[in-house]
Amino acid sequence: MSSLAEADVLLRALGALCLKLDGKAAAAKTARRKRAAFNEVLNMAVERGYFAENPLNGIRWNAPAVNDVVDPVAVPNPAQVARLLASVAAQPGRGPHLEAFFGCMYYAAMRPAEVIHLRRPQCHLPEAGWGMLNLSGGVVVAGKEWSDDGAVHEVHSLKRRAATATRAVPIPPQFVRMLRAHIERFGVATDGRLFRNEAGNYVDAAAYGVTWSRARKYVFTRVELASGLAKRPYDLRHAGISFWLYSGVDPAECARRAGQSIEVLFRFYAKFLDGLQEHANRLIEQSMKDWDRASRGEAAVE
Structure with missing residues (x-):
């Protein structure tokens, strides 16, 4: 020592x-x-x-620089996401079971560990309209040597949150229908989990990674593949958050739904936020014109 x-x-x-x-x-x-x-x-x-x-x-030591900014080139747009999810559903074997799994990463911007942990009681899935997912934790691979009971997986609280913390994420009607169809077709595990492997255990990252890779190759052009578009399943989470921002959702609400701080959101999605500045400028300019017209109207009346 x-x-x-x-x-x-x-x-x-x-x-x-x-x-x-x-x-x-x-x-x-x-x-x-x-x-x-x-x-x-x-x-x-x-x-x-x-x-x-x-x-x-x-000790004076410079840590390696980290590029935190999400690259728009790697983030699929909604049409590309739809193609990818359809391609996943068309894959033999586990493909149909994983369509809604990957859908969670996009429509609810969930982390993979949170998707693996998702249970039926956490899902409010009405027959019509928006639903809600009440997230409460995630499943991570710890290794037998590092867990208290010798299990490979451990259930953790939400990232950087208290053990009992939850996060409510509204989900759009089309994803509600996807989850309802998934449950109707595949049922749930004995503990209520929506997603599981053939043995009923936790979904393995390597397994769903193979399905994702095959789906990309099946549906993407050579140019899209070479660009690294949606190379990792995690890019679906980036795509979901980016689409919220593009749609004009308040960044603070985006950060809350994604389970990250507003500081992290601004750092990771800087390029997407830059694109929103012009939209914000137009809104402000339009409001200023409206006020100017109203002011001129009041002056004319006087």
């Missing part, structure tokens, strides 16, 4: 955090996440009396 107080040792450790096991550079977010974990370990060492202060405090 004492060697960690040496600057050279810490710098080598920080350098190693930027690499994968094969020696190649790790993603910037991965390096930053590992650095944060390393920092917490050293804070614990301070609490246990191994150090008077965290030795990282005196």
Whole structure:
């Protein structure tokens, strides 16, 4: 432990955090996440009396830059999303079961972990009109070595929220119909989960990733595939939030529905918000003209 107080040792450790096991550079977010974990370990060492202060405090180290901005090139528009979901439904095997799964990521901007955890009691699905999903947590892969009961999966609270926190997300009529059709066709698991694998267990990311990849290749042109359009299922969440913004939904409401802070929304969706500025300018300009006309009318009456 004492060697960690040496600057050279810490710098080598920080350098190693930027690499994968094969020696190649790790993603910037991965390096930053590992650095944060390393920092917490050293804070614990301070609490246990191994150090008077965290030795990282005196180290000058620049973390890899992270590009947080969502690239519009990778975000599918509503017509492309419709093609993708239809392609997923047409895939053999698990395809039909996963259509509504991916629909959750787009229509409700849900994270994959939240979709895996979704249960029937959380869904208000009326026969007509808008419905509501009351999200309460997500399922993550922890690994047997890191869970208390030896299970591979763990149920966590909503991201960066208290254990009992929930998030209500309105869903449009067309998605209500999709979920109702899914439940009617496939039923639910014994614990009420809408989505499950053939054995009734949690849906695996690798499995739904294969279906997604096949659907993209089936429906997209070579140019669309080469551009990286909707390369990851998570891009559906970006597409859903981006469409809300494009539709003129207040950014604060977009952030609330997506379960993120307004600061994160503005950072991640900066390019889409830039596109809304012109629309906002036109609205303000029109209001100013309306007031000018009203003022001139009052002056004429006097």
